[in-house]
Amino acid sequence: MSLSQRKKQILQAVITEYIKTAEPVGSRTIARRYDLDLSPATIRNEMSDLEEMGYLEQPYTSSGRIPSQKGYRFYVDSLMEVKDLSAGEIAWIQKIYNIKLKEIDKIVQHTAKVLSAITRYTTLILGPQIQKSTFEQLQIFPLDAEKALVILTTDTGFVENKIIELPRMLSTEELFKVVNFLNRKLKGLSIDRITSSMMREMKVELVHQMDFIEQAVSLLEESFSFEKEKKVYLGGTANILSQPDFKDVTKIKKIFDVLEEETLLSKLLEEASAEDRMNVIIGEEIKIQEIQECSLITATYHLGEKTIGSIGVLGPTRMDYSKVITIVEHITQELNNILNDVYRKKS
Amino acid sequence: MSLSQRKKQILQAVITEYIKTAEPVGSRTIARRYDLDLSPATIRNEMSDLEEMGYLEQPYTSSGRIPSQKGYRFYVDSLMEVKDLSAGEIAWIQKIYNIKLKEIDKIVQHTAKVLSAITRYTTLILGPQIQKSTFEQLQIFPLDAEKALVILTTDTGFVENKIIELPRMLSTEELFKVVNFLNRKLKGLSIDRITSSMMREMKVELVHQMDFIEQAVSLLEESFSFEKEKKVYLGGTANILSQPDFKDVTKIKKIFDVLEEETLLSKLLEEASAEDRMNVIIGEEIKIQEIQECSLITATYHLGEKTIGSIGVLGPTRMDYSKVITIVEHITQELNNILNDVYRKKS
DNA sequence: ATTAGCACTCACCAGAGCAGAGTGCTAACA
DNA sequence: TGTTAGCACTCTGCTCTGGTGAGTGCTAAT
Numbered sequence A, B: 001m002s003l004s005q006r007k008k009q010i011l012q013a014v015i016t017e018y019i020k021t022a023e024p025v026g027s028r029t030i031a032r033r034y035d036l037d038l039s040p041a042t043i044r045n046e047m048s049d050l051e052e053m054g055y056l057e058q059p060y061t062s063s064g065r066i067p068s069q070k071g072y073r074f075y076v077d078s079l080m081e082v083k084d085l086s087a088g089e090i091a092w093i094q095k096i097y098n099i100k101l102k103e104i105d106k107i108v109q110h111t112a113k114v115l116s117a118i119t120r121y122t123t124l125i126l127g128p129q130i131q132k133s134t135f136e137q138l139q140i141f142p143l144d145a146e147k148a149l150v151i152l153t154t155d156t157g158f159v160e161n162k163i164i165e166l167p168r169m170l171s172t173e174e175l176f177k178v179v180n181f182l183n184r185k186l187k188g189l190s191i192d193r194i195t196s197s198m199m200r201e202m203k204v205e206l207v208h209q210m211d212f213i214e215q216a217v218s219l220l221e222e223s224f225s226f227e228k229e230k231k232v233y234l235g236g237t238a239n240i241l242s243q244p245d246f247k248d249v250t251k252i253k254k255i256f257d258v259l260e261e262e263t264l265l266s267k268l269l270e271e272a273s274a275e276d277r278m279n280v281i282i283g284e285e286i287k288i289q290e291i292q293e294c295s296l297i298t299a300t301y302h303l304g305e306k307t308i309g310s311i312g313v314l315g316p317t318r319m320d321y322s323k324v325i326t327i328v329e330h331i332t333q334e335l336n337n338i339l340n341d342v343y344r345k346k347s
Numbered sequence C: 001a002t003t004a005g006c007a008c009t010c011a012c013c014a015g016a017g018c019a020g021a022g023t024g025c026t027a028a029c030a
Numbered sequence D: 001t002g003t004t005a006g007c008a009c010t011c012t013g014c015t016c017t018g019g020t021g022a023g024t025g026c027t028a029a030t
Helices: A005-021 A027-033 A040-052 A069-079 A087-097 A104-119 A172-186 A196-209 A213-224 A237-242 A249-259 A262-272 A321-343 B005-021 B027-033 B040-052 B069-079 B087-097 B104-119 B172-186 B196-209 B213-224 B237-242 B249-259 B262-272 B321-343
Strands: A122-126 A135-142 A147-154 A159-165 A232-235 A279-282 A294-303 A306-316 B122-126 B135-142 B147-154 B159-165 B232-235 B279-282 B294-303 B306-316
Touching (some): A087 A321, A104 A306, A122 A262, A135 B135, A172 A196, A232 A262, A237 B249, A249 B237, A262 A306, A306 A321, B005 B040, B087 B104, B104 B232, B104 B306, B104 B321, B122 B237, B172 B196, B232 B262, B237 B249, B262 B294
Antiparallel strands (some): A279 A294, A294 A306, B122 B306, B135 B147, B279 B294
């Protein structure tokens, strides 16, 4: 069943007002501040209907109304008008975003900070995924008899480093032989293609070519066990504390506890932005119980054609969806430009 | 003027009790819970004296007493008995600290997390300083015509990478000439010895050796402008929210705002641990106004002989100094062991 | 279908009254 | 002279009360 034009107007008015004030909205307020040419009584009746239909809620008997989750959903999907940024706002963003950094992780961290400063909410950015890049070179520096530093670089300027245990009984010479072998084999391959089946193949080949098989294989395995965990960059976590929605310290505590769980956040962001377009998740649609009084707006960012990570803004369900969506859209665009500028493939 | 034995006992009792309960402590409580064989009235008189001398405070007329900053100071310096960890506690710490990581930044981050989990306060760790390590190798990978990836490695397994603008008109060949020159010159030098005077020297030398001076010099400069900013690793920031001392959201907000200022924190830690031993800074002794209701306990950690960073635990002034000091001592020791184990110099 | 009017509900606030914890002072005691 | 019992007093924190105002739901009139 669809809503009458008038009901939509009233729903929109209630939500807009509630987003602004964080207070339950009464019929008089609507009548006064939005010229719908209706008396409070009529608005009351409509609001009563809207409540019955599940779009509004009453925190307590005879209080004003607040939007329900369903209300927000409908607002975001069909009611909200996404306005463009003014030239002034764009200039302002430009000014504080203004990036001189070139390292991808720094860029992303700075973006999180700036985005949270602009929106006044908390920003989560799922770090760029090395998986999408192309293998450039693997290098190895022995540190002592047992350990070596392995550095993996990609065409996009990723540098991953880790320290591995050296297999016993492997001479320096042999070590470099294996490394050279790997470099020959892998050059130009995308990282996520270097799968376990591929590794198996290489093992077989190693068996034929070399006589120190076992050690070489374990070296190979260790070298490629680069962290699959995805880094999440946070910005403006303190902003949560400015929200009147959360004046209860125990509630805040729960949210912060979630924010300290990187794995949880990375899953959240990954699922949210699975479809590679702007996405809004409202309240209990979020799978993490502790933050179901929040909403999350996500988008993805790209390097060339490939999606390499995602951006999320987390605020109370009462957050200013339209404003945040515009800003996230803009920032994502900027980030894409910066990244593609710095890391554009050589020719 | 020094305190009588009895006054000391009473002061200690008040502080111990207040640390436990976070409530103003009255004379009856002391008489009941600590067997000093004194009547409440006598204790009252002594407490009154202690207040006059500045060791105690009364939040309001005829309430119990709470320790003043001076009180805490005296307690930490002369009263507190630092007890050793029990075998059980040590085993427990061992269990959750249990590190398999080898990369220095991961180790430090994990330490911050564990330390905050054990103490239930917030942990700040000033990241290991590359300055103290020894130059191993500089490498350069051209990304495109204008940019190149520079990787600096040290003997201790540090890997710093940055992207630089290539000077125009510098051929790949020339590029590698400069890099080779640098590697020859710098090999084995400690990073903090690579000062600007040293750079000047090298510039002079370059002038004599090569005919593409200008470009080489600018390359040199860019390559060595590695971040001097010190990274601070945080753990357990959410713990602040569990402290009954901070039930006021605006207070909490202020603290969190400070925690988001990395530069501020790194300065704080650096100053606090300047003397290279365990240090306790109480309340207004902290230079940052917003967190003057907190205390900070710091220690330094080492690689070989060299101090490479510092560890701090931040809690309310009412924090359990003795417990935290013991734990920080223990964890610092563990961290030293781990680091020296992983990064011990090759012979 | 809309609206004016009215009784009713509930949160919020201020003030009053009360219990409990704790102090400071005085006077008695060892 | 130091210690202690006793007592009046203070202040917080809690509950209860009544009043106010915002807001509703219902009914009846337009």
